[in-house]
Amino acid sequence: xxxxxxxxxxxxxxxxxxxxxxxxxxxxxxxxxxxxxxxxxxxxxxxxxxxxxxxxxxxxxxxxxxxxxxxxxxxxxxxxxx
Numbered sequence: 001x002x003x004x005x006x007x008x009x010x011x012x013x014x015x016x017x018x019x020x021x022x023x024x025x026x027x028x029x030x031x032x033x034x035x036x037x038x039x040x041x042x043x044x045x046x047x048x049x050x051x052x053x054x055x056x057x058x059x060x061x062x063x064x065x066x067x068x069x070x071x072x073x074x075x076x077x078x079x080x081x082x
Contacts, residue, residue: 005055005058006055009051009054009055009058010051012054013047013050013051013054014047016050017043017046017047017050018043020046021039021042021043021046022039022043024042025038025039025042026039
């Protein structure tokens with residue numbers, strides 16, 4: 001696996017899990033005395049789950065997007081190139 005993809009997954013995982021876990025804990029628990037402890041535990045768990053998910057699912061999503069947005073070559077373009 002390419003280093004660039006692993007680095008992307010790790011950075012994307014940090015950013016997304018941090019934001020989502022912070023918002024969900026603040027909405028569901030509120031800013032209590034032990035907010036930071038609850039948030040850090042939730043964030044670490046989410047991060048450990050997100051990295052493998054990103055690395056395993058992202059290639060399939062990329063393939064799907066490629067198929068969805070694959071540009072078809074018009075017939076008249078094919079004949080002009082010959």
